[in-house]
Amino acid sequence: MSSITTAAKQAVSSTTDNAKMASLTQFRVECGPSQRMTTDQGLHVADTDNCNSSVGPALLEDQIAREKIMRFDHERIPERVVHARGAGAHGYFKAYDSSAEQWTKAKVLMDPSRTTPVFVRFSTVQGSRGSADTVRDVRGFAVKFYTEEGNWDIVGNNIPVFFIQDAIKFPDIIHAVKPEPHNEVPTGQSAHNNFWDFVGLQPESAHMIMWVMSDRAIPRSFRMMQGFGVNTYTLLNAAGEKHFVKFHWIPELGVHSLLWDEALKIAGQDPDFHRKDLNEAIQSGAYPKWRLAIQVIPEKDEHNFDFDILDATKIWPEELVPLHFVGEMVLNQVVAEFFSEVEQVAFCTSNVVPGIGFSDDPLLQGRNFSYFDTQLSRLGVNWQQIPVNRPVCPVMNFQRDGQMQMKIHKGTVNYWPNRQEVVQPAAVSEGSYHDHVRNISGMAQRMRGPKFNEHYSQAQLFYNSLSPTEQTHLQSALAFELSHCKDPVVYRNYINVLNNIDNKLAKYVAVAVGGDVPDASAKGNQGHKSAGLSQAYYAPKEPTIKGRRIAILLADGFDKAEVVAIKTLIVSASANAFVIGPRRGKVYAAGEKIGAEGGGIDADHHLEGQRSTLFDALIIPSGEHVALLMKSGRAVHWLREAFGHCKAIGAVGEAILLVQQAINLPEVQYADPTDSSTEVVASYSVVTTAYYGVSTAIGDASKMTLS
Numbered sequence: 001m002s003s004i005t006t007a008a009k010q011a012v013s014s015t016t017d018n019a020k021m022a023s024l025t026q027f028r029v030e031c032g033p034s035q036r037m038t039t040d041q042g043l044h045v046a047d048t049d050n051c052n053s054s055v056g057p058a059l060l061e062d063q064i065a066r067e068k069i070m071r072f073d074h075e076r077i078p079e080r081v082v083h084a085r086g087a088g089a090h091g092y093f094k095a096y097d098s099s100a101e102q103w104t105k106a107k108v109l110m111d112p113s114r115t116t117p118v119f120v121r122f123s124t125v126q127g128s129r130g131s132a133d134t135v136r137d138v139r140g141f142a143v144k145f146y147t148e149e150g151n152w153d154i155v156g157n158n159i160p161v162f163f164i165q166d167a168i169k170f171p172d173i174i175h176a177v178k179p180e181p182h183n184e185v186p187t188g189q190s191a192h193n194n195f196w197d198f199v200g201l202q203p204e205s206a207h208m209i210m211w212v213m214s215d216r217a218i219p220r221s222f223r224m225m226q227g228f229g230v231n232t233y234t235l236l237n238a239a240g241e242k243h244f245v246k247f248h249w250i251p252e253l254g255v256h257s258l259l260w261d262e263a264l265k266i267a268g269q270d271p272d273f274h275r276k277d278l279n280e281a282i283q284s285g286a287y288p289k290w291r292l293a294i295q296v297i298p299e300k301d302e303h304n305f306d307f308d309i310l311d312a313t314k315i316w317p318e319e320l321v322p323l324h325f326v327g328e329m330v331l332n333q334v335v336a337e338f339f340s341e342v343e344q345v346a347f348c349t350s351n352v353v354p355g356i357g358f359s360d361d362p363l364l365q366g367r368n369f370s371y372f373d374t375q376l377s378r379l380g381v382n383w384q385q386i387p388v389n390r391p392v393c394p395v396m397n398f399q400r401d402g403q404m405q406m407k408i409h410k411g412t413v414n415y416w417p418n419r420q421e422v423v424q425p426a427a428v429s430e431g432s433y434h435d436h437v438r439n440i441s442g443m444a445q446r447m448r449g450p451k452f453n454e455h456y457s458q459a460q461l462f463y464n465s466l467s468p469t470e471q472t473h474l475q476s477a478l479a480f481e482l483s484h485c486k487d488p489v490v491y492r493n494y495i496n497v498l499n500n501i502d503n504k505l506a507k508y509v510a511v512a513v514g515g516d517v518p519d520a521s522a523k524g525n526q527g528h529k530s531a532g533l534s535q536a537y538y539a540p541k542e543p544t545i546k547g548r549r550i551a552i553l554l555a556d557g558f559d560k561a562e563v564v565a566i567k568t569l570i571v572s573a574s575a576n577a578f579v580i581g582p583r584r585g586k587v588y589a590a591g592e593k594i595g596a597e598g599g600g601i602d603a604d605h606h607l608e609g610q611r612s613t614l615f616d617a618l619i620i621p622s623g624e625h626v627a628l629l630m631k632s633g634r635a636v637h638w639l640r641e642a643f644g645h646c647k648a649i650g651a652v653g654e655a656i657l658l659v660q661q662a663i664n665l666p667e668v669q670y671a672d673p674t675d676s677s678t679e680v681v682a683s684y685s686v687v688t689t690a691y692y693g694v695s696t697a698i699g700d701a702s703k704m705t706l707s
């Protein structure tokens, strides 16, 4: 056993990066100009552009053409049955100190001298591999820790609760939310009859529905999401004491979302918005970072709560069970090949290390079966040997054979016990995994614990804890979703469910979607709140623009020194500056001749090619170019849309007038299609939170705040 840890340590110290990156090096293939093309068998080939044929049908003997086409025919593997669309990155985790040792002997959590490599995959749940990033959905947040004691996976979401309590309901909830069976519609959306039919009849999902209809389900970026293990796990310390535990990831940048209007537009403008954002941030050095916190409950206190602590539709309010911060995770390396790493990474809730164990949470119990099982059909029985899935410590046992076995095991025995006593089990004293000893008694029957029957109090708690703006967004989201359900049985029933949570909410939705407006609340709202449920709670203490995307709008005739200064300031605050001009390529400053050799600066995009939705803020420098921008309908639209989405807008000199003219439109009127009596429902001038001015952007870029 000691050799296991020594080998893993050597791996860690053999690279300045981390042990996992070192282990992947042998599998990485460079493709360079000095290399020559071969077949899969290594045969050099001179021509892969023409089939071998004699001025007629292709010859069957052409093994080069056959190989090329056959390999292509088999490139696809089944996509994940859920969480099919995702993005991933490598990084590391480091414990802050040894304080977690009071609860666990898991070295990864309590040894600050260790740097544990991680691979993280973020995902959406409903849509297929080719769906858009910014849809309204839960986001997966799966972390694989390559520890010296083996792989540990926290397969979590960006929402701390789940739709169902018992794993046996998982196929039903997923069938209900996925595209309907008769027509494969809709893609990447829960806004359809079957989903709302199911959740209306399965009220244990009410709490989760509140989260999914909130801004949490349309994150601005993977980097700005919380992560949660969701299920209740256990920790075991060196003294053999057990604690129940929940895991939380808290992003350094705070928790931020898109507006629904932005999310809808970005889904069309740039369906890869989130995966590009992740790579862009890492490549520009703005490494995404999360703190890992745990909530712990001693074994003896399991039954001291109003709710069952093993019920995945419940949170443990922080007021009752505080967070302990144990370490931090940084993502600092993008993947080299998407398929090999992101598509083939395989997480299992059953992957734990000594000091971490399971609980009787009925959802977790089913998950422990399901993940291993799904990898068999996606990747085959030897999925653990795929480079991204390999542990960084040695693997040694008598599991053998199967498709795509990559190892050649030496020796004459493949069973235990064996006369040669090779490959012996490791003793607990050597650091091996062992299950916590516990009493199990009672009647086996199909049932749930009595406290699993209450479904509304935490749904209320969540709704009450949101800011008024967040509540408004949630109301609109419900109204959007239910108005996509054609069957009145479905939306009427869901309004009844909402009326168990909050009467005003139910009324709002009923009026909007045409249901029966309930007079009185079904249950009454207890009015309880918990601070950590609103996104505002996670605003960083120091406002930051780290990793944000800032557009600089230009036309020919700008002030060059000023633009260079603005760019420098933005980059110095670890944000990304993009010049948007009338065309991609050179845009020329005041006094420069158009097309002048060595003049101008490079525009990254042109005004038609990108939209304000893809940026967090925009700034317009001073100069003659403002007159040209004023005449550009697209530039004015950029400003109006950015203002409507409450983005920070900076303007210098003449550009202030442009901003004023663009956004102070007296009456931009929209007719409300759902209410013929309403003539004006919105105008840009009612949005008061956006601002413009010189000082914020130019004076000190690091003080700019974006929400």
Ligand code: HDD
Residues within 6 Å of the ligand: 080, 081, 082, 083, 086, 121, 122, 123, 139, 140, 141, 142, 155, 156, 157, 162, 166, 167, 168, 170, 229, 230, 231, 312, 345, 346, 347, 363, 366, 367, 370, 371, 372, 374, 375
């Ligand atoms: Fe699951 C994938 C998260 C309940 C069965 N799940 C999957 C992924 C995440 C989650 C993040 C994607 C992993 C990746 O990136 O490869 N799942 C959750 C959470 C749950 C949950 C937080 C509730 C606490 N899942 C759940 C249940 C079952 C599954 C109850 C089955 C009984 N989940 C799966 C799966 C997937 C999966 C079918 C599809 C691909 C995969 O496992 O590897 O086995």
